Amino acid sequence: MDRYAVIGHPIKHSKSPIIHAAFARQTRQDLSYQALLAPLDGFSDTVRTFRADGGSGVNVTVPFKREACALATRLTARAEAAGAVNTLTFRDDIVVGDNTDGVGLIRDLIVNLACPLAGRRVLLLGAGGAARGVVLPLLQTKPTILTIANRTEARAHELRAAFVRHAGQVLFTAGSYQDLDGWEFDVVINATSASLENDIPPIPASAFAPDAFAYDMMYSAGDTPFLAMARDLGLTRLADGLGMLVEQAAESFALWRGVRPRSAPVLSRLRRKLASSS
Numbered sequence: 471m472d473r474y475a476v477i478g479h480p481i482k483h484s485k486s487p488i489i490h491a492a493f494a495r496q497t498r499q500d501l502s503y504q505a506l507l508a509p510l511d512g513f514s515d516t517v518r519t520f521r522a523d524g525g526s527g528v529n530v531t532v533p534f535k536r537e538a539c540a541l542a543t544r545l546t547a548r549a550e551a552a553g554a555v556n557t558l559t560f561r562d563d564i565v566v567g568d569n570t571d572g573v574g575l576i577r578d579l580i581v582n583l584a585c586p587l588a589g590r591r592v593l594l595l596g597a598g599g600a601a602r603g604v605v606l607p608l609l610q611t612k613p614t615i616l617t618i619a620n621r622t623e624a625r626a627h628e629l630r631a632a633f634v635r636h637a638g639q640v641l642f643t644a645g646s647y648q649d650l651d652g653w654e655f656d657v658v659i660n661a662t663s664a665s666l667e668n669d670i671p672p673i674p675a676s677a678f679a680p681d682a683f684a685y686d687m688m689y690s691a692g693d694t695p696f697l698a699m700a701r702d703l704g705l706t707r708l709a710d711g712l713g714m715l716v717e718q719a720a721e722s723f724a725l726w727r728g729v730r731p732r733s734a735p736v737l738s739r740l741r742r743k744l745a746s747s748s
């Protein structure tokens with residue numbers, strides 16, 4: 471039986487084992503998938519041991535995505551651009567590093583949520599690891615505007631500078647939350663970890679177009695603080711990041727197994743489970 475795992479710190483909360491087990495049942499693939507807690511200074515040892523024990527690949531989560539990028543001996547273009555890896559595949563002597571977070575977000579928005587990005591004004595809040603992973607895929611959808619806003623303004627500018635050569639016709643800007651005054655966006659994506667602290671990025675209400683779509687990469691049983699704020703502003707098109715989580719997993723599964731699982735039934739089962747556990 472082929473073995474896979476997700477490695478992180480902490481890891482108990484991870485839904486990846488449930489998601490991959492559901493994909494395996496659905497596609498009749500014979501595999502096991504476990505959650506592995508790595509010590510903060512022990513990521514590469516954990517990977518090495520799992521591989522030596524016959525592991526075929528791992529997903530990587532907080533805080534090891536950059537370390538996974540350094541550990542890979544070959545990177546896909548999207549992982550190289552993101553500077554972060556969430557999927558490692560062990561192939562003979564090679565360790566391939568990929569990043570499926572970006573494609574997971576785009577697929578969730580465009581396919582699952584019917585929220586097209588081409589020709590739209592898109593605002594990305596945050597400039598951490600999650601934001602870095604989605605900038606290139608977002609630019610590739612050809613919005614008219616992509617703006618990055620971050621609490622630490624310098625990090626927003628750094629992130630823009632890293633990707634500006636991919637901007638093409640997209641008006642690609644970066645700045646602080648105060649800089650958003652006078653700008654309006656059709657799609658606002660929260661890639662900050664503010665919701666984890668029950669906080670909201672200080673985005674002016676005027677930044678949301680009247681029929682804007684608000685997306686929070688974080689997920690929870692009810693509205694996240696960011697989505698609650700958007701709802702209070704009268705917005706009705708809202709989504710959290712559970713779909714992104716399932717879609718990035720589906721992409722990893724397809725890379726490893728050569729078969730793409732259907733994500734919709736797994737997402738609805740997970741949503742029901744999340745609601746009933748609250």
Ligand code: NDP
Pocket residue numbers: 532571574595596597598599600601620621622623625661662663664665666667669670671672687688689711712714715716718
């Ligand atoms: P990082 O720690 O790398 O970055 C955190 C970002 O949030 C920074 O831009 C930081 O700003 C900003 N931030 C933190 N607190 C606040 C606050 N109170 N107000 C405003 N901005 C704040 O985290 P990640 O990028 O790895 O993760 C971000 C979020 O994305 C998390 O909620 C994570 O759960 C989610 N995520 C979801 C995925 C999914 O599949 N659904 C996949 C990956 C991530 P500053 O630079 O100023 O510190």
